[in-house]
Amino acid sequence: MAKKFELNEMEVWDGNYAASQALRQAQVDVVAAYPITPSTPIVEGYGAYQANGYVDGEFVMVESEHGAMSGCVGAAAAGGRVATATSSQGFALMVEVLYQASGMRLPIVLTVVNRALASPLNVRGDHSDMYLGRDSGWIQLDAFNVQEAYDLTLCAFKIGEDLGVRLPVMVHQDGFTTSHKAQNVRPLQDEVAYKFVGDYVPVDDMLDFSRPVTHGAQTEEDWHYEHKAKQHKALMDSREKIDAVFAELKELTGREYKRVETYMMEDAEVAMVALGSTVETARLAAKQLREEEGLKVGVIAPRAFRPFPFDLIRDAIDMSKDLKAVVCMDRSSPGGAMGTLFNEISASAYGTKNRPIITNYIYGLGGRDFAIDEAKRIMKEQKAHADAGYITTEIQQFSGVRGPKLGFFKTRRN
């Protein structure tokens, strides 16, 4: 029986500590982990709780992140509640096994502290690793601050382990800006948190010797497609469960989460779409622009990056009848394309009444600071597009990069 951890009503935690406390409170059975900056303190924390009797579980040290996720897959197939943490290169090394975990329908929780991908080598935060996971079949939840990193990690177990879902879940937080930033957090007491998450219910567990089972079977052209279709359906259907778990958390804590978070979108003329800690920067910028210049700016933030909330984004864009321009902020080098948010938001917006002008900014790569003033400049630029009725700049631009202005594609105007 694990010892109870005394917690104050209000604690000062950083994002990593918040995630590790959530792993402890969920009484994770197995953590197989390999350390990497900036996510190391999450699994280090679990290891300490385990060693000091605050959690009944196993900490498995492995030789790589590929081994870490493989260990998680094995432990989850065996029938345990399983979690780990990683970032950047470690995430990239896990990718092969991420697809195995989701295809095998194993509800592993992966706390991802977002960090840039080499080369050049960089330990700071951007969303390259989060985007790398976007087709992996995992549910991807995005925390914008420390409290959310804690709350969403608890939710992740409850969502992924639901018998109607049975999918692995990533909880993303921004490297350093969230993971190493101390903030006030209101944690749940141990018994309340565990009751919220609930007991783990194993499915087809390999440790059930009365029903021998094969996990990870091979299928070829005659079966593979059906399994992938069923998996995609489960991921799409997880939307309802995510909503239900968020509602339960609200009941318990008063803190409300939605798959798409909107901020002052009711009367917005201009909107910024962002992920991660940038959402809070954008909200401040929008608030200030409203107060200082009367510019009606709103912010749209996908809380669930996967399953992508196609319909809710559509609703958010049509929330204000005056919305004319939307800028999508992508914190990942798009590698010869428009940014991911731009592409996905544009696809949703195509079916809206407003059909706003949509532009794309690449920003903040490798932890480059994205300040409120720059957010305000970009918002005002969108207002200029809206007033002109066309995109007055390149459609994709780079924010905060030194050297000559960098942008691609222009609106066709004959």
Place this chain on the structure above:
Amino acid sequence: MSKGLQGTDKRGILELGAEEKIGWDAVPQGVVLHSFEGEIGNTAHLKPEEREYSQFNSYIASVASWRVIKPVYNRDICIDCQNCWVWCPDTSIISRDKQMLGIDYDHCKGCGVCVEVCPTNPKSLLMFTEATENDDALAGWPEKKKKAKK
């Protein structure tokens, strides 16, 4: 040799790829395949032919078509040493109460390990092409080899 003892009733009855093609909504979640129908109870103590294998168990399936050469077993020479049974990588040597009964041709891949490890002179197992009838193979079995004089 009793056919029942070799468990041919359920063995190799399913050609791979001949199973019913169910849709995405009916396939098992997570490509999980159960080896047996229901709970296994004391299955470990049952002979293969007595077990309730599921349709996903390879015991039910035939992979005979994967083989190009086959071992043929000669009862008249065999000393029941069980070497082939121990070494067969596909549990395709059928033996009961330490008596060698024959080859499971539904699962044997024709690797020839059983022939390699057979200690008799001549060997009690030899490889022949798939097309060779077992009776013809047995009729032309080689004679005992004399040891080379030193």
